[in-house]
Amino acid sequence: xxIIDTEVYKNFFLLSALHVxxxxxxxxxxxxxxPLDVRTIRSLMSNYTTVSFNGNNFDLPIISLALSGAxxxxx
Numbered sequence: 001x002x003i004i005d006t007e008v009y010k011n012f013f014l015l016s017a018l019h020v021x022x023x024x025x026x027x028x029x030x031x032x033x034x035p036l037d038v039r040t041i042r043s044l045m046s047n048y049t050t051v052s053f054n055g056n057n058f059d060l061p062i063i064s065l066a067l068s069g070a071x072x073x074x075x
Contacts, residue, residue, distance in 0.1 A: 002048040004055070006062045011072050015063060017044060033071045042067060 003018040013036065014029045030036040044050075045063065052059045065075045 002044065002050050004050050004052045004059060004063075006052075006059045008062060008075050009072070013062075013066055013072050013075055015041060015066070017050075019048075030066070030072055033073075036066055038067055 001020045005016050007014040011032050017026050
């Protein structure tokens, strides 16, 4: 299980992920539309059960936009 959270601003996107069994935290971000590690994020979302505070109404749509290639401003 991985606990996720996203933060967005007009020139910044952040996805933080806490791998519960190990306590490892990873951060994936784009700043001023720098490349996002889409492959790793897709793998994370496909291979783990994710938990978030407001996932269905905020985090998951935001992650979906980021993975589709949207810019920080579009997100």
